[in-house]
Amino acid sequence: xxxxxxxxxEQATVIAHxxxxxxxxxxxxxxxxxxxxxxxxxxxxxxLVEREDSQYxxxxxxxxxxxxxxIVGICVSYDGAKLKEQRKAFIEGVLEAFDRDxxxxxxxxxxxxxxxxxxxxxxxxxxxxxxxxxxxxxIEKGRKMNLPTGLLVxxxxxxxxxxxxxxxxxxxxxxxxxxxxxxxxxxxx
Numbered sequence: 105x106x107x108x109x110x111x112x113x114e115q116a117t118v119i120a121h122x123x124x125x126x127x128x129x130x131x132x133x134x135x136x137x138x139x140x141x142x143x144x145x146x147x148x149x150x151x152l153v154e155r156e157d158s159q160y161x162x163x164x165x166x167x168x169x170x171x172x173x174x175i176v177g178i179c180v181s182y183d184g185a186k187l188k189e190q191r192k193a194f195i196e197g198v199l200e201a202f203d204r205d206x207x208x209x210x211x212x213x214x215x216x217x218x219x220x221x222x223x224x225x226x227x228x229x230x231x232x233x234x235x236x237x238x239x240x241x242x243i244e245k246g247r248k249m250n251l252p253t254g255l256l257v258x259x260x261x262x263x264x265x266x267x268x269x270x271x272x273x274x275x276x277x278x279x280x281x282x283x284x285x286x287x288x289x290x291x292x293x
Contacts, residue, residue, distance in 0.1 A: 106176065106234060108241040111165035113154055115175055119165055120149035122178045126224035134283075137202050148201050158193035159221055166241050168225065168234045177225040179238040183249065185215035212281045217254035217290060218246035239271055243291050252293050256286040265289070 111119055124132050129142055136145040152158040153165070159182055168177030182190060188211070195207050213219035220242060225234045239253075246253040256279055257265045265287065273289040280286055 105171055106168050106229075106232075106237070108166055108168055108237055111153075111162040111167045111178070113162050115167060116150045116153035116162060118175045119153045119162065119167065119178050119180075120146055120160075122175070122224040122226065123149055123153070123160055123180060123222045126178075126222040135198055135202070135204065135206070137204050140202050144201065148197050152193055152197060155193055157190060159187065159190040160194070161190070164190075164221075166238055166245070168229075168238055175226075176229040177234045177238055178222065179220060179242045180222040181218050181220045181242050181245065181253070183215075183251065184213035184217045184219045184254065187211055187213055187219070210281060212256055212279070213254060216251065218242070218249055218251040220253060220255035223255075235267060236271065239268075243271070246291070247293060250293070252290050254288065254290040256281055256288055259285045259287060 124142070124146060132142055132145045136142070149160060152160040153162050155161055156163055160180060164180050164182045166179045167175045169175055195209070198204050198206055223235060223238060243253045254276070255268065255273070257268060268289050271291065273291045276288040276290050278285070279288045
């Protein structure tokens with residue numbers, strides 16, 4: 105049986121691995137730059153998960169966890185109004201670790217929605233409905249905050265888009281993030 109629960113700080117290493125998988129390794133390497141490895145980027149994301157003021161904070165994360173306490177999925181979400189404030193840790197971390205400045209990065213969300221930043225299920229646990237469970241728990245989190253739940257889906261990922269539509273997400277507009285064409289979807293309250 106899989107439970108969905110709030111993440112804990114000591115789970116940061118595994119959460120960071122799944123965040124990187126959600127971002128995709130090509131994107132992670134792009135942020136790290138040519139002089140650094142994915143291992144270096146993982147160290148940064150782990151530190152960001154451990155913080156309380158980061159968009160990737162464990163406080164913003166729900167985990168899918170097995171009876172043996174293995175984390176097999178994550179969903180990172182936060183109030184879109186707090187993006188700029190919470191993204192500062194990422195921008196400062198990348199600048200310090202990799203000497204790369206992303207302070208002019210486009211915003212992927214705005215005030216008025218609970219934004220799903222990262223959703224990932226461990227490869228060996230896919231196809232069991234865990235992404236849906238994580239999404240439903242996150243949507244409930246949004247309801248408690250009186251916010252619709254929003255996300256960006258890559259136009260090259262129709263399988264994920266179908267899942268979101270089945271759960272009730274609707275198309276809002278086109279977007280772009282990290283050099284990829286995206287669709288902004290939202291689950292109304």
